[in-house]
Amino acid sequence: MIVKTRDLILEEALKLFSEKGIKETTIRDIAKAVGITEGAIYRHFESKDQIVYELFEKYSHQLYDKVERAIKRAKTEEEAFKKAVYAFLEFAFKKPDAFRYLNIFHYLRGKEVRKFKRIPFSLLKELVLKLHGEGVIKVEPEYALALVTGTLERVFLYKSMGIIKGRQETVKEKTANLLWKSLTECSQS
Amino acid sequence: MIVKTRDLILEEALKLFSEKGIKETTIRDIAKAVGITEGAIYRHFESKDQIVYELFEKYSHQLYDKVERAIKRAKTEEEAFKKAVYAFLEFAFKKPDAFRYLNIFHYLRGKEVRKFKRIPFSLLKELVLKLHGEGVIKVEPEYALALVTGTLERVFLYKSMGIIKGRQETVKEKTANLLWKSLTECSQS
Amino acid sequence: MIVKTRDLILEEALKLFSEKGIKETTIRDIAKAVGITEGAIYRHFESKDQIVYELFEKYSHQLYDKVERAIKRAKTEEEAFKKAVYAFLEFAFKKPDAFRYLNIFHYLRGKEVRKFKRIPFSLLKELVLKLHGEGVIKVEPEYALALVTGTLERVFLYKSMGIIKGRQETVKEKTANLLWKSLTECSQS
Amino acid sequence: MIVKTRDLILEEALKLFSEKGIKETTIRDIAKAVGITEGAIYRHFESKDQIVYELFEKYSHQLYDKVERAIKRAKTEEEAFKKAVYAFLEFAFKKPDAFRYLNIFHYLRGKEVRKFKRIPFSLLKELVLKLHGEGVIKVEPEYALALVTGTLERVFLYKSMGIIKGRQETVKEKTANLLWKSLTECSQS
DNA sequence: CATGAATGAGGTTTCATTCAT
DNA sequence: TATGAATGAAACCTCATTCAT
Numbered sequence: 001m002i003v004k005t006r007d008l009i010l011e012e013a014l015k016l017f018s019e020k021g022i023k024e025t026t027i028r029d030i031a032k033a034v035g036i037t038e039g040a041i042y043r044h045f046e047s048k049d050q051i052v053y054e055l056f057e058k059y060s061h062q063l064y065d066k067v068e069r070a071i072k073r074a075k076t077e078e079e080a081f082k083k084a085v086y087a088f089l090e091f092a093f094k095k096p097d098a099f100r101y102l103n104i105f106h107y108l109r110g111k112e113v114r115k116f117k118r119i120p121f122s123l124l125k126e127l128v129l130k131l132h133g134e135g136v137i138k139v140e141p142e143y144a145l146a147l148v149t150g151t152l153e154r155v156f157l158y159k160s161m162g163i164i165k166g167r168q169e170t171v172k173e174k175t176a177n178l179l180w181k182s183l184t185e186c187s188q189s
Numbered sequence: 190m191i192v193k194t195r196d197l198i199l200e201e202a203l204k205l206f207s208e209k210g211i212k213e214t215t216i217r218d219i220a221k222a223v224g225i226t227e228g229a230i231y232r233h234f235e236s237k238d239q240i241v242y243e244l245f246e247k248y249s250h251q252l253y254d255k256v257e258r259a260i261k262r263a264k265t266e267e268e269a270f271k272k273a274v275y276a277f278l279e280f281a282f283k284k285p286d287a288f289r290y291l292n293i294f295h296y297l298r299g300k301e302v303r304k305f306k307r308i309p310f311s312l313l314k315e316l317v318l319k320l321h322g323e324g325v326i327k328v329e330p331e332y333a334l335a336l337v338t339g340t341l342e343r344v345f346l347y348k349s350m351g352i353i354k355g356r357q358e359t360v361k362e363k364t365a366n367l368l369w370k371s372l373t374e375c376s377q378s
Numbered sequence: 379m380i381v382k383t384r385d386l387i388l389e390e391a392l393k394l395f396s397e398k399g400i401k402e403t404t405i406r407d408i409a410k411a412v413g414i415t416e417g418a419i420y421r422h423f424e425s426k427d428q429i430v431y432e433l434f435e436k437y438s439h440q441l442y443d444k445v446e447r448a449i450k451r452a453k454t455e456e457e458a459f460k461k462a463v464y465a466f467l468e469f470a471f472k473k474p475d476a477f478r479y480l481n482i483f484h485y486l487r488g489k490e491v492r493k494f495k496r497i498p499f500s501l502l503k504e505l506v507l508k509l510h511g512e513g514v515i516k517v518e519p520e521y522a523l524a525l526v527t528g529t530l531e532r533v534f535l536y537k538s539m540g541i542i543k544g545r546q547e548t549v550k551e552k553t554a555n556l557l558w559k560s561l562t563e564c565s566q567s
Numbered sequence: 568m569i570v571k572t573r574d575l576i577l578e579e580a581l582k583l584f585s586e587k588g589i590k591e592t593t594i595r596d597i598a599k600a601v602g603i604t605e606g607a608i609y610r611h612f613e614s615k616d617q618i619v620y621e622l623f624e625k626y627s628h629q630l631y632d633k634v635e636r637a638i639k640r641a642k643t644e645e646e647a648f649k650k651a652v653y654a655f656l657e658f659a660f661k662k663p664d665a666f667r668y669l670n671i672f673h674y675l676r677g678k679e680v681r682k683f684k685r686i687p688f689s690l691l692k693e694l695v696l697k698l699h700g701e702g703v704i705k706v707e708p709e710y711a712l713a714l715v716t717g718t719l720e721r722v723f724l725y726k727s728m729g730i731i732k733g734r735q736e737t738v739k740e741k742t743a744n745l746l747w748k749s750l751t752e753c754s755q756s
Numbered sequence: 757c758a759t760g761a762a763t764g765a766g767g768t769t770t771c772a773t774t775c776a777t
Numbered sequence: 778t779a780t781g782a783a784t785g786a787a788a789c790c791t792c793a794t795t796c797a798t
Contacts, residue, residue, distance in 0.1 A: 036779070038773085147343070229762050232760075765794105768791095
């Protein structure tokens with residue numbers, strides 16, 4: 001399988017960005033990782049920022065599509081929610097660099113996120129709002145959202161740090177159950 | 190009231206770091222914000238890194254002490270947990286820059302966190318472990334921790350972004366209740 | 379003949395270091411002398427110190443090899459000694475900047491000299507010790523060494539200041555004779 | 568005995584200059600060594616350069632006077648020469664920092680030396696010229712001078728490095744004898 | 757006399773980007 | 778497409794010197 005330089009650049013940039021941070025990674029670092037020289041990068045990308053944006057868009061879309069499909073396929077609301085959680089964690093476990101990168105990007109360049117469409121977060125938001133509208137989720141939707149997104153991020157983090165152990169499948173299930181029950185069984189009076 | 194330059198530097202650095210990121214903030218930015226020249230910074234700090242570390246240590250300790258006191262004063266376990274949550278959010282609302290900075294530091298320089306003592310996170314960890322050991326929290330402690338820390342961070346984030354509305358007191362209460370119920374009422378089968 | 383930038387940098391740095399001193403010479407000075415910008419220097423050298431060390435090593439080795447060859451080729455002890463003196467002065471006259479630089483480096487960063495191998499001084503030391511062991515040199519070897527190295531340095535200095543005049547060949551001969559006679563004919567009672 | 572701040576500054580500056588070099592020593596280093604602050608230095612000296620010059624002048628004069636007296640007191644020419652050598656080494660052993668500093672200054676700011684009067688070197692020069700004129704020294708005076716000054720510097724250096732051992736008195740005598748014999752007994756044909 | 761904060765110029769180094777080859 | 782030297786702006790930091798106190 002022939003891998004194109006352009007994709008290699010994206011791949012190595014992702015690794016480095018997620019490890020060291022965006023500003024902390026230089027074009028030279030990326031070039032060295034790919035095995036080319038600095039100038040060559042500019043044959044494929046106009047600027048470092050373009051790499052940064054393209055990576056965000058690429059993986060943002062991937063995750064969005066994955067989650068969207070998961071929700072659409074589900075037959076019940078509970079299934080939709082849990083499948084969405086599964087999709088998030090599955091993505092995170094399969095592409096930890098990408099997931100970490102999405103979080104870093106959000107954290108440091110949050111304001112620029114609006115430029116992009118198909119943000120995974122918005123899918124969760126819609127889902128939670130819908131479930132709340134239907135009375136399935138009793139917790140106020142803003143809090144529900146905070147609970148879900150915050151927990152997802154941390155579960156991934158703790159899993160990759162070794163704090164949370166166990167098989168990925170198990171972690172996904174446990175997290176989905178925990179979140180579902182938290183949102184549906186608990187009244188937030 | 191005379192404000193010392195040293196403190197002004199820390200103050201402005203905190204603001205800028207939490208807004209733009211650490212690497213993204215230059216010594217010149219800080220100097221300009223304070224109203225002095227770059228060289229003057231170095232009369233008060235040996236390096237940019239020293240500012241970075243000192244800020245983390247300072248606010249890490251503040252939050253730690255606040256949470257510790259909250260836990261110690263409580264009479265029941267439920268009170269201890271909720272007061273701890275209160276303390277976190279109270280700190281976050283009063284010093285949003287500091288809270289945001291602590292999170293940024295954790296995210297980007299997580300490996301260096303070990304150098305520091307009195308990390309607020311460790312207090313939460315102890316508390317959750319204890320409550321789990323006593324059977325009060327039924328959720329596995331690692332997941333409980335992920336749920337608590339993740340939600341806390343997001344609630345703060347959504348509040349500061351205007352997604353979550355309402356008085357701070359209300360937000361604190363609602364979050365504490367939500368978390369307590371999630372951990373105690375829900376069985377994570 | 380294409381001259382490479384890297385060599386040009388070394389060349390100009392040597393000139394400047396030997397004229398003004400190491401610390402007194404800035405990267406900008408060197409860049410200007412070469413006709414490039416400061417940043418360009420760092421494509422060829424990691425730091426100013428690397429230039430400093432590389433220059434020392436380069437010329438230290440050159441001189442060492444020259445002296446070593448001179449000694450090895452000689453048939454008698456007198457010839458060995460005189461040829462060594464010749465080699466020193468020949469090098470000093472041909473590459474006065476380099477010779478001056480070696481002295482400056484020794485003077486100011488003497489402690490770092492140990493890191494390097496093939497120090498010309500050590501050859502002289504061995505030679506003098508050997509000649510003393512064989513009874514050819516009557517003067518105590520430490521004093522002999524002081525006399526030889528000190529005189530060599532000064533002869534070069536006075537020649538380049540115009541205090542000592544005459545053809546280089548003559549200076550070399552006169553110095554060699556003077557030193558040989560001083561060490562062999564004079565009893566140091 | 569009350570030591571004045573001004574003298575303390577000179578004293579500590581001398582130590583530091585001779586240890587680390589002139590440019591390498593900062594006003595702050597000196598101030599710290601004295602136990603005062605940077606600003607205070609400027610109560611006593613107009614600039615760093617003034618300290619540099621004053622130190623050179625001070626010790627240059629001291630050595631000059633010492634050597635001059637030694638020469639004047641002598642009854643024979645041999646005594647004059649040897650006493651001059653004694654004076655040099657005595658000064659060097661008693662005030663190694665000062666002697667080292669004089670050499671550093673010569674090395675790095677040789678061109679500025681002309682501004683100063685009573686340079687010890689000139690006394691040696693006169694003496695050697697006179698002795699040569701009288702036929703006592705057979706070696707050409709320029710070479711003689713190189714031999715004497717070079718050897719003196721190196722003997723001091725090797726003594727302070729521990730290469731040359733023995734009591735100071737012995738070193739002085741041996742050096743004086745060696746130099747005298749080298750210059751008078753050896754014909755430099 | 758002394759302090760020590762501040763300045764301002766200049767030092768070393770980094771790095772995204774360009775460009776001749 | 779790729780190279781890698783070079784640019785130029787800007788980063789961090791140093792330090793002689795000044796100055797209000």
